[in-house]
Amino acid sequence: MEPLNLEDSKKLFLSRVFGPKDASCPKGLETEMHKILKKCGGLPMAIISIAGLLASHKQSESKDMWERIRKSIGSHMESHHTLKGMRDIVTLSYNHLHHYLKVCMMYLSIFPEDYAISKDRLLKRWVAEGLVAEVQGLTLMEVAEAYYKELVSRSMIDRSGEVVTIYDGRVEMCRVHDMMLEVLVSKSLECNFVRLVGGLHEGMPYDRIRRLSIHGGEEAEDSPWNTTAAWDSRMNGVEEMKMMDRVRSLSMFRHEDHTKLLDRLGEFTLLRVLDLEDCTGIENKHLKQVCRMYLLRFLSLKGTSINKMPPEVGELANLETLDVRQTYLEDLPETVSMLQKLEHLLINNKGNISTKCWIARRGLCRMKALRTVNEIVFGAESLSKLYSLRWLNVSNRGQQEESLNFLHDVKPPPRFLQYLSIGSHIDKLPDWVGSLNDLVELSIAWTYFSGDQLFDPICELPKLKYLHLEAYVYTERALVAKAARFPALKDMYLNFDLEGMGVLIFQRSSMTKLEKLHVRFLRRKTKRVKGMKHLASLKEVVIEGKKGNCALVRAAEQLKKVNRSRSETDQIKIAVLYQ
Numbered sequence: 001m002e003p004l005n006l007e008d009s010k011k012l013f014l015s016r017v018f019g020p021k022d023a024s025c026p027k028g029l030e031t032e033m034h035k036i037l038k039k040c041g042g043l044p045m046a047i048i049s050i051a052g053l054l055a056s057h058k059q060s061e062s063k064d065m066w067e068r069i070r071k072s073i074g075s076h077m078e079s080h081h082t083l084k085g086m087r088d089i090v091t092l093s094y095n096h097l098h099h100y101l102k103v104c105m106m107y108l109s110i111f112p113e114d115y116a117i118s119k120d121r122l123l124k125r126w127v128a129e130g131l132v133a134e135v136q137g138l139t140l141m142e143v144a145e146a147y148y149k150e151l152v153s154r155s156m157i158d159r160s161g162e163v164v165t166i167y168d169g170r171v172e173m174c175r176v177h178d179m180m181l182e183v184l185v186s187k188s189l190e191c192n193f194v195r196l197v198g199g200l201h202e203g204m205p206y207d208r209i210r211r212l213s214i215h216g217g218e219e220a221e222d223s224p225w226n227t228t229a230a231w232d233s234r235m236n237g238v239e240e241m242k243m244m245d246r247v248r249s250l251s252m253f254r255h256e257d258h259t260k261l262l263d264r265l266g267e268f269t270l271l272r273v274l275d276l277e278d279c280t281g282i283e284n285k286h287l288k289q290v291c292r293m294y295l296l297r298f299l300s301l302k303g304t305s306i307n308k309m310p311p312e313v314g315e316l317a318n319l320e321t322l323d324v325r326q327t328y329l330e331d332l333p334e335t336v337s338m339l340q341k342l343e344h345l346l347i348n349n350k351g352n353i354s355t356k357c358w359i360a361r362r363g364l365c366r367m368k369a370l371r372t373v374n375e376i377v378f379g380a381e382s383l384s385k386l387y388s389l390r391w392l393n394v395s396n397r398g399q400q401e402e403s404l405n406f407l408h409d410v411k412p413p414p415r416f417l418q419y420l421s422i423g424s425h426i427d428k429l430p431d432w433v434g435s436l437n438d439l440v441e442l443s444i445a446w447t448y449f450s451g452d453q454l455f456d457p458i459c460e461l462p463k464l465k466y467l468h469l470e471a472y473v474y475t476e477r478a479l480v481a482k483a484a485r486f487p488a489l490k491d492m493y494l495n496f497d498l499e500g501m502g503v504l505i506f507q508r509s510s511m512t513k514l515e516k517l518h519v520r521f522l523r524r525k526t527k528r529v530k531g532m533k534h535l536a537s538l539k540e541v542v543i544e545g546k547k548g549n550c551a552l553v554r555a556a557e558q559l560k561k562v563n564r565s566r567s568e569t570d571q572i573k574i575a576v577l578y579q
Contacts, residue, residue, distance in 0.1 A: 280305070299316070
């Protein structure tokens with residue numbers, strides 16, 4: 001690729017330092033800006049790194065600061081835009097971080113190259129490892145969120161999109177640039193922060209291992225390491241390691257069998273973090289050893305094939321996160337209610353969609369730390385006692401009529417909720433939903449509402465930004481978004497189910513801040529969306545369905561007509577996805 005020209009370099013630089021894409025350079029700094037851009041040589045990664053560094057300082061408009069940063073850039077970058085020069089710039093950005101952010105960045109060296117990391121998974125691991133400082137008035141997760149936002153603003157961590165499902169809601173993904181990862185791995189190995197096995201970064205032997213990360217599978221086809229014998233050799237080295245009792249964190253990213261190492265889990269007595277997501281070798285028999293890791297704070301068995309959790313899990317008194325989503329578990333033992341420090345309880349079954357998963361039992365009142373709860377069947381009394389809830393997915397897959405009507409009796413309601421998913425029959429939304437002033441995201445499915453039961457209770461929520469309407473959410477033919485409603489809504493998804501609702505209508509001055517609309521038509525050709533011209537802030541529309549469905553063609557033509565009435569700078573981005 002050709003390097004960026006000066007004009008594009010300026011736009012990228014200024015947008016990263018000052019925010020808006022049309023930002024201009026303050027007078028008195030233009031000379032320093034041109035000198036900095038000259039050293040960056042049109043390389044986007046260099047420009048982004050330096051701009052992120054300048055943006056992080058409160059005195060970002062100080063000429064002295066710009067001059068000091070410019071002088072810190074290696075002089076050889078100006079005439080030789082080499083990889084070494086790029087690494088120097090990335091290292092410069094890292095070196096200017098506060099100590100607590102440096103440690104959080106080094107932690108990313110645990111993950112393989114090009115690995116998409118769930119933001120929530122990363123933040124929970126930071127907290128479990130003790131990398132997040134206590135701040136009065138904030139939870140540790142809120143402090144971790146602040147760390148994350150600062151690293152994103154400095155362009156040290158890249159956001160890589162979102163994944164939205166009815167089960168997990170909106171999950172933000174992130175990753176780090178390959179060159180940044182090289183720097184982080186180098187720093188981690190220097191200070192014995194992590195021991196890496198496999199992949200492109202092979203570690204060195206250490207007397208003491210604090211964090212052990214098993215990679216693998218990333219070598220080039222002609223690499224001498226890309227053979228079964230080479231992998232077996234490296235794994236034999238891991239399996240022969242001593243002093244596993246000193247390891248604080250164990251992560252496995254290669255999906256192949258790790259039976260020999262997993263059979264030694266009983267030696268990891270001081271483990272704080274055990275992350276075995278998608279590990280195919282873990283079996284029910286190994287869980288007995290896991291349940292003896294009494295210092296464990298983070299346990300992920302997501303995507304594994306386990307189908308029974310031993311009752312000894314209730315002895316993990318320090319556990320803060322238990323993630324057993326996408327497993328074959330159909331329930332959890334009653335002893336889970338003994339986990340008084342548990343904040344995040346995530347479970348769903350990948351083999352049977354009608355499985356109820358964990359049914360809240362007696363003793364739930366002890367779990368006052370719970371903040372995130374997924375796919376769990378409650379009673380009204382149980383839910384009333386979870387005062388700290390921020391994230392709740394409540395459903396009953398048994399398809400009974402009005403199976404969630406107990407929600408009407410929840411007193412007091414979980415008033416700090418930021419995410420709520422309701423996924424089963426209920427005669428109407430509970431009255432208390434309209435009082436959830438901190439609610440940011442709402443997902444509804446299989447409720448069979450009619451009349452004003454869907455929009456009226458939620459249309460005044462002051463912070464509601466994301467609305468996800470899944471199948472069978474509404475039964476009448478027309479769902480109407482009325483004027484002066486939804487003051488903060490920016491993103492809406494609608495799955496036109498096979499029956500019931502046939503048209504979505506936006507009235508004039510409705511959803512004035514809506515920026516993205518995603519509509520899934522399936523096979524039905526009569527489905528319609530009307531009034532998109534009234535959505536003044538609309539920037540992106542995704543329409544999805546079977547190829548040949550005239551409902552998609554009709555919606556696309558309507559959007560093209562809307563675009564013809566807009567200026568060139570105000571065009572709606574249209575994406576058509578065929579199933």
